[in-house]
Amino acid sequence: MTTKYSYFPGCSLKGIGRAYEESLLPVFRALDVELEELEDWNCCGATAYMAVDEVKACVLASRNLAMAEKLGHKELLAPCSACYLVLNKTKHYLEDSPSVRGVIQKALAEVDMTYSGNTPVRHPLDVMINNVGLDAIKKRVVRPLTGLKVAPYYGCQIVRPYATFDDQHDPQTMDRLMEAIGCTVVHYPLKTRCCGASLTGTLPEPGLLCSKILLEEALKRGADVIATVCPLCQFNLDGYHHNIKKRWGDFRIPTVYFTQLMGLAFGLGERELGLHRGFIPMKPLPALAPAAVGT
């Protein structure tokens, strides 16, 4: 039976993070989960916006939440970590702060919208593990990624500050998911360390160092690939290789979305999954080479 979720892609998934959406949709389809994109969604109000006006950021997010509630599916899926956090944070503010709640409700009323707080915001990783289930995922695997050593990288904002579906210090959901599709998970102590986020674009030195530490440690732990859940993390780890090399040396390791790896295991094609959009390509895996080529 098909399950339906409302889907909030967020700006990045239409731009630098296109490959995330390109792999997310078919993987969910393969698992009989349908995602219905919110009509006319707007920016979630993420990090940079919050630095200007936190209340307005919450108002922005609330418009999306209100539209999701109206759409009628029980839950809203937000794949980008920043969107996931801001939408959840807004929900918390609505519950905890009467003053913020007052402003949001007034602003929504202005455009004939309401939000009663009933639509939970979920991350695809959470849904994969807790709703779809590892068994269903294993059943769908046609080409186990045996031998592929993955460093699971969760980043910050899906476990902090609201650890809703995984442990805050040592999250395990992606580890289990990667094992389910046949990968070998390497011990990666930096799995929740910050990637540098938007700093990489604004203040290269500290931002790049954050990314470099992550890449270096993944290589040291013998990983072939880093799996991420966030478009910004993916961009930081994948896009700045050249800049990092200039400063600290060559730390070349591909970073892909966890959905791309799942797609590969499900037998989907590399192009179909947007794997060609990465700067550092994944080495072709012997196990999947014959099928992957030419699709």
Next chain:
Amino acid sequence: MSNEWQPRIVAFFCNWCTYTAADLAGVSRLKYASNTRVIRLMCSGRVDPQFILDALAKGADAVLIGGCHPFDCHYAEGNYKCLRRFQLLKRMLADMGIEPERLRLEWISAAEGEKVKRVINEMTAAVRALGPLGIPQKFAEWDKEMEQFTAHVQAAEALKAPCAEHAPTQEPAHV
């Protein structure tokens, strides 16, 4: 003190937990609304529903009962007995048209001075929003209505009297 109307809340606190908690709130210098008057009992099980009705009848706007947490009653299970009576009484008060916010039962342990503050503040705000219960005034009004009615009937009787020789004798209208 402002001249606006102040709610009056009568509280029955058990000696071991809630009264001690209120003492703790004092020792910790927590600040809360001054509308509650505490009557100390040994156990919340001693709270006779009549106390509550009496308090409301004598002008209280609300009644608060504080007892030990379940399993923690100094007398093993007095708090359960209190809870049972409370549930029944709550239904009865609802039938009488008294808002449920006017009667509250809280389990407050000796360590929860903070909770005493919270509960009293919440309750004061809730009762303030409801406005006065005013049962004594209502009693007075009813008495007045009765008197007027009696007077009215008597006046009518007096008028009828000359030609009412054969009318059946009437009971006096006093209640």
Next chain:
Amino acid sequence: MDKPTNQNIRIGFYVCHCGSNIAAMVDCPAVAKYVETLPHVVLSRDYKYMCSDPGQELIQKDIAEHKLTRVVVASCSPLLHEHTFRGAVEAGGLNPFFFHMVNIREHDSWVHTDKAEATTKAKELAHAAIMRVAMHKALEVKRVPVHPDALVIGGGIAGIHAAMTLANAGKKVFLVEREPSIGGHMAKFDKTFPTLDCAACILTPKMSEAGSHPNITLLSYSEVTKLDGYVGNYTVTVKRKPRYIIEDKCTGCQECVANCVYKEAKFPDEFNEGLGKRKPVYIPFPQATPQVVVIDPKTCLNFRNGELTGKCKKSCVTACGEKQAIDFNQKETFLELKVGTVIVTTGFKAFDAKRMPQYGYGKFPNVFTALEIERLVNSSGPTGGHVVLRDGKTEPKSIGIIHCVGSRDKKTNRWCSRVCCMYSLKLAHLLKEHTGAEIYNFYIDMRTPGKGYEEFYDKLLEEGVHFIRGRVGEVTDWAMSKEEMEKGKLVIRVEDTLAGYVRRIPFDMVVLATGLEPQEDAQSIRRMLNMSCGTEGFFLERHPKLAPVSTFTEGIFLAGCCQGPRDIPDSVAQAGAAAEALVLIDKGYIEQEPNTAYILDDECCGCKSCIPLCPYTAITFDAAKKKAVINEALCKGCGTCVAGCPSGSIVQNLFDDEEIFSEIEGVLAHE
């Protein structure tokens, strides 16, 4: 002014300023003036300190001069001074129960901010008391005899000291300990701060003295499961867990241990925090008291899932020989004791370091807890005092000690555990002495308030131990690329708040100074003994300053860490609290509030509704008279039956209906 006067009811009213505690927020003269107008009041005064001697004498003088028959004092909480004023009233020649107290400090002046409101409240509360006291009746204080024997629950240093104090005074004491040996946490320590006395040297003589004292019945490997009866006369049920050894027959020769079919000890040893190994039959530590072995059915071959299988060849029985001390058929037994007083010394539990995953305990082998280090530095410990890493051979060259693990943290325990700073200093000293390693202490605030403690800190500073003021962010096992020193080490990342740098420091060994928290089963003990707990779960004393070892139940006392974290000297000092139990035993009786209930025979219709309401089975039914009867000795005065009686024929002394109704009327009378 005309007000009802009654020759028999002449009330004197006193409002106390309590210095400025009350007077600053309540207009005391105005309250006195208001009360003066109330019925039956013949005298109304305000006074600076009512509880002082002159204050009490004032009451006595007024009783005589003004022929007062009732007294009301508006001051602090009755839980604090009701007793004092009743005494004053009695000294003045009145029945002490012709007195009522109004709480205008804890319930009024301390919790309100508007003087007019607080004054109104004080007036209303006083009004209620005036109306109530008019209804008061003369009552007799109940005297309940106290059983002379005492029970001490928990055989740590506090329990041992308390038991010894009582026993030396000639009282019979039952000392119940749930582990196979008494000694508690202190037995595990190597040295004690700040004097660095060897813990065993000062503790073990006390242990064996307690074990052999003629007045002490030591019940080790036992737990108190039930406490029945009433104040001064408790019936205690003690569960004696089967140790499969007949205590009287065992001489502690340990032949059985030597001859166990397991030639090598292979099970984690509890006493050594799992760092050493023991056999299924073992003695917890060399100085264990009683000197009796114990058989662990979980590991003994003769058992399977707790059931006796008889499959082992039982070489231990053979080794024991004629003593015949081993009894595999031993079952759990229950013992009933009669005692009059109870001293609770159940101690603490060390914080579980796994609850702070960022410090890596359980994940990185070379992260240790402080208790583990106590065993490692101990010459009778698993390594003979040789400090090594978890691999059993490498000596650490650098050690980081993290303070406040699990303490001062809203997410775990909010309180300061009081002993960690000092024991961390002690461990730093011992570790340095044993290994010569570089030692770093990471602390938030250094707390050394005790005799000789600051001097000990000084000594450590001079010894060259490093101190970094900063709470450690994380302990990790990854190295920065350029930092050769970090390779293969545990790296601590911390802000050195005094130097002003964030630092990464590599260590061979990390020690977590775990805090103290209540025992896991503290709640069930608390319920069994009818005690209260603070929010943090430690047992609550009657008054933090004036009655720090008493509880709200007469005859039950507290000492040691079960009441809150404290160090050894404080625990022992507090265990002198046993002296308070002594006073009670010697006095021979406990005075009880005469707040029991009784039946008005004429009105009781014999409906029996009250009988199931009483949790103490104090109410019975007199079939001949067809009336309920209350046994005053069993009644504890809760009043639940009074509220439940449909015909209103039960009366509770001190809290009878008319007293409460007049109190209700009183608080609502003022407008």
Next chain:
Amino acid sequence: MKLTRTIKYEADRVKGFGDEVRSVPGCEQLQSCIQCGTCSGVCPLSIYMDYSPRHVMALVRSDFKNEVLKSHTIWLCASCYHCTVECPRQIRITDIMYELKQRAIQEGIYPRHFTIPVLAKEFYKMVYRYGRVTENVLAATMFLKTNPMEAVKMWRLGLGLLLRGRFPLVLEKIKRRDELDRMMKVVDKMHIDQLHDDQKKPRHAVAGGHA
């Protein structure tokens, strides 16, 4: 060698600043800070900060407004929430950092040509205009406003993105932009001082005010 006096006089404090920050929803716990340094200990970016997060808490509490708002620290915070999660006093440090950033933008006292606040403002404006963000355009705008040379240096990355189809050439926008406009006007009208306390300045119309 240039010497500077580091002493602070009472006049250097902006009295009430700490209380103001504390009155903002989410920042209430500030007062309970025990200066343990856990925040700095876990912060991945504290190594670049002029004041450590702990130090910022102390400065805010002591009303050193100018020092705080001029610091690099608030702009280096990448909102990873590590400090918030680990703080033993449950102070929401990240939220306090946001509040400080907002104030710095409001008062216009951040380092000139400092890219981060410019990015924040441009981000804000872009959302204001189109309802969504198109990252490459945003980045380009930001570099043009701060350091055009840097933009040139980024040619490799831009070209890479373009080749990989990650460089949209049309601006993303929403259809019913008027809805957002009306919602924001409501917020502006409600003035921030209703939200917090009376003394606080209105914080609306940042985009207009500083653009």
